[in-house]
Amino acid sequence: MKNKQINYSKTHAKYLKKLKTEKLIVIFWQIVVIVGFLGLWELLATTGAIDPFFFSSPSRIVTTIIDLGRSGNLFIHIWTSLYETILGFTIATILGVFIAILLWWSERLRKVMEPYLIVINSLPKIALGPMIILWVGSGVSATIVMCVLICLVITIISMLNAFISCDSDKILLMKSMHANKFQILFKLILPNALPDFISVLKINVGMSWVGTIMGEYLSSKAGLGYLINYGSQMLQLDVVMASIVLLCILAGGMYFIVSPFEKKYKKG
Amino acid sequence: MEKFLQYKNVSYFYQTKESEIHALNKIDFSIAEKDFASIVGPSGCGKTTMLSLTAGLLEPSTGEILLKGKKIEKNDSRIGYMFQRDHLFEWRTIWQNIILGLEIQKKHKDEKTLCFADQLLKKYDLYNFKNKKPRQLSGGMRQRVALIRTLVLNPTLLLLDEPFSALDFQTRLNVCDDVYQIIKSEKKTALLVTHDISEALSMSDKIFILSSRPATVRKQLEISFEGDTPLKKREDKNFGKYFELIWRNLS
Structure with missing residues (x-):
């Protein structure tokens, strides 16, 4: 130095x-x-x-977390939420990118699907909650479906925009070198959309937590969303606050896992 | 003179929602091998359309285009295309950019072709930048990389679509010189499209002046200067005369 x-x-x-x-x-x-x-x-x-009964306090939050930790339940709640979020996040991201590729591939399919995508995107996904519970049952699976639904549409739309905004001269260049559609996809469209993909990952970190907590509010037996709901119904504001603090830590942690990728790829 | 590239009575119409546009009208011309020919014309007269037709990206509505006596096919592999901007892929190194076309045509494992690419890099002072990313290079160097990317595919005819228009004036003159010399030393035939009269003059042996839409070849000029590089040609005493002649035919 x-x-x-x-x-x-x-x-x-x-x-x-x-x-x-x-x-x-x-x-x-x-x-x-x-x-x-x-x-x-x-x-x-x-x-x-x-009134600390309604507003809790930092020291009471710490004590609550320690108590919950001692009883062993805390880890079940954290694990449940984390599991639902990561699974929902992963499924939505992979599925969303895949659907976006299909829509990029066929312009006709894209035109056909456009109005439906717009409607589904503006629909508040929570409205589908009761139906999801009837279809896949309550608990973990319903939460994961909710999480996927919330992230999926935004992933499709963002990635599709990234794909079709690729410079048409670059596509022409590929064509003048005799590239087929697969080669255009893998050598140009996908690498070109990498910075947008990183942004989508970041957005999905936030969205997947929204999905998980909403799902757990609707129906669950464990998870931080369940804990918040339970705490407020039992008027145990300490539990509610403790869950929110834990949520902040987990969501922030997930964000920090994603953000180094951004630094690495956004430079280009 | 043997006809290397030949336009035979070529017309082209393209469709828009509102109407059918008559872009090219019965274009007839030919260039010989190793010629450096330019097409100049008022903006929007269909110069780029002509390049797309020559590259086989579009098909003429009537007439035909022959290269070495053979009709140009869709995406003809005998043709190399150079664009206004270099379009280097930022996520690839210079070397990976250069072998892009080879990868696409599955020739990137062929020793001889790779050796040729290596040679071109060395010859044109880019070898030390082989593993750099495009953003680490200057605009002029990037344009040179773009040219080499086209040359490694060994095209019979090079098409240049205002390849210097994205560069600032100073760089432009130098890159123009570089590109000219590379093309000449690789013994390529080139067809340049531009609206910059002095650029066309300083590079070409032959200039075709197009009229406005529907475009026809209004005049054809053979250019000869004493100097042998674009920069020297610009200093030639006849440069001004030619310039004036073309300018009058354009307006």
């Missing part, structure tokens, strides 16, 4: 230092915001300014 810095000119070193300082300032304020928020919350709860 130090050897490297010798090569920098004074002004450049100054510039780099400025960048570094700016980054530190941002991190500092990020910490201030979270610590301040939690501190204020705790303070208001302990002094009785807000």
Whole structure:
């Protein structure tokens, strides 16, 4: 590191230092915001300014998580939600890309399906909830179906847009080299859509959690959505808050798994 | 003169929702082997349509186009096409871009062809950039890579669709020089389409001036300068005269 810095000119070193300082300032304020928020919350709860029965408090959330963890149930809930989300996310992404490829392949099919895609996209998928339960039964499978439904349409539409927005001259170039449709797909359309695919993955992380929690609200015997529902009905706001905190951690974690791919591929 | 590429009474109509557009009207011309010919014309007169017809991407409505006496087929493999922009694939390295056409035609395992690609890279100073990504290269170098990508397929006829229009003026003159010399030293026949009179003048042995739509060949010029590179030709004392002649025929 130090050897490297010798090569920098004074002004450049100054510039780099400025960048570094700016980054530190941002991190500092990020910490201030979270610590301040939690501190204020705790303070208001302990002094009785807000009712901890309804608003809970950071310390009560931590205790609740520890209690739930000791009883062993917590891991079942986390595992159930995580399982549903990851499965729903994966199925929707793979199926969505596959359908988008089919729609790209046949322009006629695309034209035929267009109005239906628009309607299905604007339909609130939760409206299908009762039917899903009747068809696939309540519990884990209903939640996964809900999760897939929510992610699927947006995946199809985003990927299809990415496919058909490919520069027509690039397709002409491939054709002038005698590429067949498979080659155009695999050597041009798919690699060209990679940055869009990464964006879809990021959107789907959020969407799949929406699907899972909605599914669990509708009908479930386990999962964080179940825990939130249960907690609010039993007026155990600590349980509700604890579940939400865990949800934040899980969803954030999934996002951070996806985001390095973005950095890697979006540069191009 | 042996006719290498020949347009025989070629007309072309294309359809839009509103009407049928008569783009080309009874075009007749021919070029010889190793000629560098240019087509200039007012914008929208159907120059690019002519290239698409020559490449076999479109079929003439009437008449026929012959290359070495043989009718041009759909996506004729004897033809190499160079576009306005380089269209290098960003996710591929320079080398992978160059062998794209070979991969498509399943020739990328053929030692001889790969050796040829290697040679071209060395000859035109791109060998050190073999494993770089296109975005690490300058506009001029990218256009050279695009040309080599076309040349490795060993086309009989090269079609150039305003290949320098996306470059800034300075780069343009240099790349124009480079491309000209590459084409000449590989002994290729080339057909260039452009609206830039001086570009056509500095590169071609032969210029066809098209009228506006429906386009016909209004005038055909044989160009000869003392200089042998586009940059030197631009300095020739007759350059201005030719320029004026073409300009008057265009408007």
